[in-house]
Amino acid sequence: MMETPVEEVESYLRETHSDPNREDALGNCDRIDPAEPPQKKMIITEPTLGEVSDIIKKARFGSAPGPNAIPYKVYKMCPRLLKRLWRLLKIVWRKGGCQRL
Numbered sequence: 001m002m003e004t005p006v007e008e009v010e011s012y013l014r015e016t017h018s019d020p021n022r023e024d025a026l027g028n029c030d031r032i033d034p035a036e037p038p039q040k041k042m043i044i045t046e047p048t049l050g051e052v053s054d055i056i057k058k059a060r061f062g063s064a065p066g067p068n069a070i071p072y073k074v075y076k077m078c079p080r081l082l083k084r085l086w087r088l089l090k091i092v093w094r095k096g097g098c099q100r101l
Contacts (some may be wrong), residue, residue: 046093052086 002008059072 046090047086049083049086052089053082056082 054077056072059076061071061073061076063072065071075085
């Protein structure tokens with residue numbers, strides 16, 4: 001088993017995976033076409049229970065769980081828990097929690 005000091009590993013990773021120019025603006029590229037403005041306005045109303053339910057129904061049973069580590073199967077099998085999730089989503093939506101990410 002190899003033993004390497006933590007400082008040496010951190011130094012290597014910092015040198016290998018850092019970019020001293022990461023804050024520099026890249027500027028324009030003539031080969032990339034400018035993005036077209038959107039044709040429709042984004043719907044910014046809070047999600048309805050039906051919308052959340054539809055998304056959960058479309059998810060496969062074998063889908064990887066999200067950041068909370070709860071598989072979709074739990075929400076599919078427990079309508080009361082799905083409703084609780086929806087209520088929590090509404091609270092986050094109203095407080096603007098998604099804007100802080």
